[in-house]
Amino acid sequence: MSKAIQNEGYLFKQVYDYVMHRIERKEWNEHDKLPSVRQLAADMNVHRLTVLKAYKLLKQDGKVYVKDKSGYYVQTSMKENNDFENIQYVSANVQKKHLSDINQVPVSYHFSQALIDPNLLPNHYFSDYVKKVFDLYPKVLATYSTVQGDEELRESLTHYFINQYKTHLHADDLLITSGSQQAIHLLSQAFIKPRDTVLFERPSYSAAIDIFRAQGANIITVDIHPDGYDLEQVESYMKRYKPRLFYLNPTFHNPTGYTVPADQRKKLVELAEQYRCLLIEDDAYHDIYFKETPPPPIYTYDTVGTVIYIRSFCKYISPGLRIATVICHSSVLKSLLSMKSLADNGSPLLNQKIFLHYFSSLRMQQHLEKLRIALQIRKEIMEEELAATNWQWTSPHGGLNLWIKLPDHFSSELLLTKSIQQSISFVPGQLCDPLNQLSSWIRLSYSYVNEKQLREGVRRFVDVAGCLSPPESC
Template sequence: MSKAVHQSDFLFKQVYDYVIHRIERKEWKEHDKLPSVRKMAADLKVHRLTVLKAYQLLKEHGKVYVKDKSGYFVQACEKTTPEMIDPPILAASVQKNHLYDIHQTPGLFNFSQALIDPNLLPNHFLSDYVKKVFDLYPKVLATYSTVQGDEELREALTNYFMNKYKTFLGAEDVMITSGSQQAIHLISQAFIKPRDTVLFERPSYSAAIDIFRAQGAHIVTVDIHAEGYDLEQVEACMKRYKPRLFYLNPTFHNPTGYTVPAWQRKKLVDLAEKYRCLLIEDDAYHDIYFTQAPPSPIYTYDTAGTVIYIRSFCKYISPGLRISAVICQSPLIRSLLAAKSLADNGSPLLNQKIFLHYFLSLRMQQHLEKLRIALQIRKEIMEEELSPTGWQWTCPNGGLNLWVKLPEHLSTEWLVEPCIEQSISFVPGVVCDPLKQSSSWIRLSYSYVNEIQIREGIRRLVKIAGY
């Protein structure tokens, strides 16, 4: 290979440039077949999804064309212009989000997106609240929110949490962010310096892993099981590594679907106080349960200010609103507000007001009741289609995903390319593993595809796997 691909740069763009370079040097001539996605990925030592994205970009730019089930071929190109061969401007250093390439892959059977099927969201009702907000706040588009978030919304959330969990809370303890990912990013900026130790569940939410790694954190893992954590392991890690914080997702955990029992939640707070370790509780799916509501959040046991609680709502109402709430006590909230003031002047006020009025209505609870039933049906259909394979998973009581263990001989790395060819996407387990070792696991989301797509997509996946 005449051109190396470096991990620190935009990988797919470098693959793109590599192919262009070979074409311009006439090493690959018009109508020559490019190496397969698998071979190119192996040669350049990058992920197949990175190569696939580069090939798709080449196709969009008219540099290659596709023959059905035959691969990618060099297009008969127009004369190269100087602009085309100028070197690209590359970022000095960017830690990539490993889910990004997966989510950019088109697919009819999209089992990689832990999002709700738009057909299950209250789109019609939300349009009513948009009109209502403009009637009540005619200057809403001409007004910034405060950095901390709309006071009316923070008061409403305060009342909701106090009534539901019987905990004392003030509006000054709540900050509104543009989604939970922004909240995690702000926490990493406010509390983590390079080489600080951060505890992570294994497996865990991929974007959070990438965010803390980008901040220079040293990650130490704690296993999560269907029964919760091994608290002796947690305490041993806190005692030995003295972590700054422990990022956890204890309710319908992403990707496993596990829920940590109430008695462990109380014990975790005790350990955090003892070893002066912040607990970052990411609670994205609390309202998506099927048989019984989950235990109260960990933050409800906190009296010493050791928990930062991130609660997402818009994933199952309207992802485009991008509303999450961060709840913590005074010294912590001040640090987060300082970090957020550098990021923006506050989350969009229009979005906050739309969410506020829907949140206060009876329609939200009615929507959640219907949504739980629809998602449970989809989960059960996916489990039904997977059951003949003998593959292993723990049936979750909520959330959006199944965490499936494949037989040892079946590598997810091998599955990716033939699945993409069949319009199937999933999240490989290595993406969710801070140690990058879970090569026999996959995350399948049942929430973004309808019942017919689940049946057909899983049947195709199972057939590709040889079952």
């Protein structure tokens, strides 16, 4: 097959996926007119025949319809099935969608949820703490936050980062967002146009893949290994493709749990400076380590504003508060503030004040120490129950997930269908792969269910998988 034909097929799929993501995200609703073939071809910098081919297949798949001499329109969706008791129907279709669809399926053993068991969080203490916050800030519910975020919180986080990493930082360098996912979305809107090239780890965080793909980004993948990246590959891709940015998750990586060593972090900054590529460092698990603390974030090696650092605190403090911060150069911050003002005009002030006073408390440090022990125990339980299989994984030193290689004959999609029928969920590897492959890999999260459920659920899961080996036995 010629390179030209390969490229045409790739571009056609990009156009198809781009339109589908816009429809699924309700950016284009039922009966909305789609851009003309000529307009979309210009927007995505592809040939008009490529767009026409994608539109025709969308029509064939029942996603769009045609009005004579008018153009293509979004098709009326079929009535959604809301009967969640019909697990078999859900399981047959869920793998075609997104991680959020899997997490919404009602199961007993949630191995798809990279969240912490609510029973491990300081809920009673939080309840008392909220009352104190209202005493300190009696008008908090009658006041908006600034778009950039509460100044008192930004000052506190600035002191925290300076003390932790000995970096030069000012409160004006920080932006408070409603979780890391909002930060990623704002960055994609601020810096990515259709057909812009971005580098992504393979595998990667599934929501980030969806966000950048919805913007029409051309995603080029960089393999991540237990010992980090092939830096020669990274440099080659930066030189060849001239990417706008490189999205990475180098500390207890989601989904693999790998951690990129310190020497590679420094080299990545040097490469990014040399080839004018922004690094987006997504750091959601930095404090969830089991033994040794991880290396300092990549941004600590940056001196010229090449790194945009996203630090989320939702996972281990309170998912409901949705607090994350972005540290970046003033030129980047200006663009993000414009996008943030359009998104929500500032994250809720009450959430920021609650987080501020808990994060700086002694109770917070005590909570973290206990949480690390509890999560390490759960990881070890899952590994004990999986030890009898011939599956392969690298035991992580932190984070919430195991990234597991199944035997080659396994189909993770079929395994998901059978598992949901037994009230078990997990994440198929395809959802974490920008190339939509890795079908014999899965992500199992050990953090959401309690220890008893964890042991029972993994045993049941191994039994389900056993039914599929060899595949003709089921």
